[in-house]
């Protein structure tokens with residue numbers, strides 16, 4: 485059986501004795517892949533230590549072996565908080581005004597990718613497939629190739645790839661374009677991401693399109709294709725069906741009495757449009773005064789990246805918007821917006837999605853957005869709720885039956901909330917069914933299988949030995 489090496493920024497090693505793959509986004513996504521392959525999962529341990537070892541710590545857990553490295557405080561600051569999260573993240577999400585570029589951060593980003601490549605190269609065997617995840621690790625393939633690794637190396641980019649007009653504002657843009665084209669297969673979430681990157685490679689690096697998504701860049705071949713990530717639809721639906729028993733879900737539903745629930749669930753990130761969504765909800769109550777007291781908006785938003793200043797600022801902005809809305813509209817007997825920053829177990833989320841008449845998923849920009857899919861998966865087929873979805877989320881391409889909105893237009897979002905609340909059952913079912921069916925076909929196993937099936941095709945490609 486051949487081996488699949490997954491590389492991702494953060495790796496959660498399951499407890500010893502546990503044969504299960506660790507819980508969490510990518511781990512759930514790759515569960516099936518690890519039944520077809522033996523696995524090695526490589527990346528950052530999540531720990532910051534003063535003098536990290538250059539050798540990874542290895543742990544065997546059933547079919548999957550984990551190899552993790554600690555980061556030094558400087559590496560963490562420059563590679564992770566700095567270049568990845570203060571330069572790449574905002575630019576990839578079209579937020580030029582929030583980007584902070586520093587040469588020291590970029591040097592740290594390159595250094596950590598080199599350290600990772602050196603540690604990983606020693607673990608790679610002939611016949612291994614290597615699948616690298618996300619924007620923290622764009623230069624990894626170039627580093628591995630430089631060390632003589634000739635295995636197929638694929639990359640999946642979980643976030644949007646913006647147009648060249650936006651991407652090229654990044655001072656390191658040309659180097660990063662060269663680095664990404666060192667992968668055999670570049671997976672993106674949508675066709676417009678594919679268009680943006682391919683077009684930019686042609687314009688900036690004179691890449692030659694070869695058809696079928698393949699391009700010749702500086703004498704090397706790469707292929708760029710969209711593989712929209714799915715979710716475990718069955719697992720989520722079952723969790724939602726069972727969640728009625730859960731205490732938090734029961735108490736929430738009982739507390740609503742006859743009120744209708746709108747729900748938002750996001751990591752607290754400026755790409756997710758949380759304050760803008762709250763303003764749209766305020767607009768909804770302003771134009772529908774008869775609905776005050778009858779509808780509650782629950783926003784769950786666990787904090788993330790709190791060491792990055794823009795996220796601290798976002799948290800303050802949300803508190804201010806929320807305080808103003810609840811203060812001006814609320815009554816002793818009714819709080820229009822309930823806001824919690826605690827993270828809830830997936831089973832609780834599933835139950836709350838099912839209890840909500842409207843899922844309000846309005847990111848300003850999002851690679852895919854799994855919450856939109858989870859909300860749809862959690863609905864009951866007889867009486868489903870309505871998804872209000874940003875047209876700037878990758879998920880909008882697969883969920884066109886949702887009420888698609890421009891998240892920058894709070895009037896439009898408010899009107900969609902109203903339409904969702906008043907939508908007759910027959911229309912709710914008619915919209916929900918094709919979304920559920922499509923998501924069931926294009927679920928997370930389909931995503932991993934399609935990507936890996938294509939990466940397998942690069943096993944026989946002849947590669948130049950690295951320049952001496």
Ligand code: GDG
Nearest residue numbers: 642713750751786826827828829830850851852853854855
């Ligand atoms: C990146 C891209 C792309 C949220 N709160 C809780 C909780 N969550 C879970 C959700 C969902 C996940 O976190 C968030 O997924 P998203 O897709 O919305 O967003 P990112 O974290 O930004 O992920 C994104 C994704 O990669 C996959 O490719 O879709 O576009 O930005 O699963 O349910 N989970 C639990 N408690 C919470 O309180 N357990």
